[in-house]
Amino acid sequence: MRVMVLGGDGFCGWPTALHLSAHGHDVTIVDNLVRRRIDDELGAGSLTPIATPAERLAAWHEVSGNPLGFVELDVAADYHALTELLADERPDAVVHFAEQRAAPYSMKSPAHKRYTVDNNVTATHNVLVALAAVSPGTHLVHLGTMGVYGYESVPADLPEGYLTVTYPDREGRPRSREILYPTRPGSVYHLTKSLDQLLFAFYARNDGLHVTDLHQGIVWGTQTPQTGRDPRLINRFDYDGDFGTVLNRFLVEAAIGHPLTVHGTGGQTRAFININDTVECIRLAVESGDRLDDGRVRVMNQLTQTHRVSDLAGLVSSATGAAIVRVANPRDEADENALAARNDQLLGLGLDPILLTEDLLLAEVGLARRYADRVRRSAIPAVSYWNDSRRTAAATTEPDHSAPAASDIAGGAR
């Protein structure tokens, strides 16, 4: 299949492009390389030394024999170039990662909030308008987030996108209706993925576009078999307070002898997925595009496990001996929540989940140790505060080095 990967230079996009190429697909990467410029802005680059796009493409061609296309293009800023490209290529599928993807970065300042909304909404809307205009048969596969469901403790497992609810009609009789699961985004970043959902629903209904929205958990891990084939293919690894996701951040902290920084009680339960499962899920989504219902967005939950943050810290600590410190939570969120979610659809398509083991954790710590001299310690703490009350709380709260209470894993993927 001909597949265009928007955002194909990023942490998930790059290994996805290689995985699809390795599976025989004809892949073109479209990226404006903004993530590399944000490295410069934050002064905290990838832990791993990533090659330039030209080096990456040459290396992949050398080791695999497969060419990768590459177009430097800002999907949010250059609608006309995007439309021409889609009209020329008429890809079977477009995988859309071209969005600012870090919650803390989205909350750093008014400028970061505005950039995240402008970039993400405009990118998604441009893709939809362009597809409706010049390539309505293309299957759009979008990376959403489990965060659109929110992190309140809810009475039932999170379904995949839709929820059947009941409410009384005029005569008081119960009537049922299927709705998009009510969204409760916890950051401006998550908010943009909630906005995306409404855009997809509209263009699927009005223009018959074929859309799959993948609500992904937090990604951990770094390398895939493809990115490991040559040092020039190495994937990026973010450890900083803005882009470093929680488990990858713990692993780097363990590698450099920094205490594991747990936000608040660490009682937050989150959904996770290994990067190797991410790329496989996207392949499964792309290759099953012919199973879509007309006019209805296919929503699939892309996670394999849920973990409580304090449990993850405990696992990493017991595997590595790292200390744990509890710091004030910069995020405005509940201290504790339960979370369990369905992932039947991707399992049904053949996903065989990679579950978290001490061996895998230690392999990641090993990778982090290899590049430990590249870590800028001052970039590790998360200092993007959700609002003034969180900023004030952080200024007046001492770090707590006592051990967090153990707890059972809350919920899980089913």
Added chain:
Amino acid sequence: MRVMVLGGDGFCGWPTALHLSAHGHDVTIVDNLVRRRIDDELGAGSLTPIATPAERLAAWHEVSGNPLGFVELDVAADYHALTELLADERPDAVVHFAEQRAAPYSMKSPAHKRYTVDNNVTATHNVLVALAAVSPGTHLVHLGTMGVYGYESVPADLPEGYLTVTYPDREGRPRSREILYPTRPGSVYHLTKSLDQLLFAFYARNDGLHVTDLHQGIVWGTQTPQTGRDPRLINRFDYDGDFGTVLNRFLVEAAIGHPLTVHGTGGQTRAFININDTVECIRLAVESGDRLDDGRVRVMNQLTQTHRVSDLAGLVSSATGAAIVRVANPRDEADENALAARNDQLLGLGLDPILLTEDLLLAEVGLARRYADRVRRSAIPAVSYWNDSRRTAAATTEPDHSAPAASDIAGGAR
């Protein structure tokens, strides 16, 4: 109170600014005057000859003794000027009309779709970010639309913003939860108002902003007591296929001897409100800002009646003798729907609805006749097609001059 009216040069914004000023509020209009430039784009100006902003302000000062502030500023394009203005003025309330408001205009072309999303989402998000940064105590009053609820026939009266639904928990026991009413926007314009709802919910929760979202019906009528005080204060009147709302369009058609153009069967039921009630509802919303719950957006339905389009055509026809012609519907929507909605909150605040009467209709037709020589007949038909199948249907469907079937009013405001 100090009130800033964003979009205060437009069809609803201008009479709202005057109404608030007449009630003793200190009003500043903020507008980029884009609606006047769209008149040039479409070659179909206001039926009524509207004065320049400077003439309008001078006239109001003369007749009322009250100065109106005016700042020419693009809320979507100039965040920094907006922030400075809000920091300087710290208004008690901001009334936000600064959005592209026509469904057909939003569906004309890829460029119009993109303009509507970019302008409306960015304008609303800029206002929210700016308020959170420099004036978090300001009450934001936003003009939404009844169209966010969608026009499917639903089993119960439309509530005001929120819906309590039930679904089974893990053990199969029914659990209740209040959610934002599931949105089903029927155009890109309506879509942007659905997106706005999620923006408001997030900033109310995360930053404690005080927000009222008014889901307005279709506005009919033109003048208010204030806009009638001097010819230079006259309000705009849109009759064209893009900006002319259905009843105002029928009234102009009747005035110039054009058959009343009913889309499809005319079985669509819509919510309506007179322009004089619009401005009064906004005053009631502004003046009741101290009743808001913390962290929860107040949503009020701003309508007074619902009518079936074919019934409206019948009313105008019997009052004026105008013929009726049914043309292919350019919109992708159901041929027929029932609609009834609650409006308890604005009634509770003191709204005394102006109901549709033949006298009021004839007064509007009289106004339209006065300016009939300004009508460009070719601008009347709605030719913005929602998608290819609607375009094709229009190309192959003959206008039907037989009388539409009479029907009972479906639903109503309760």
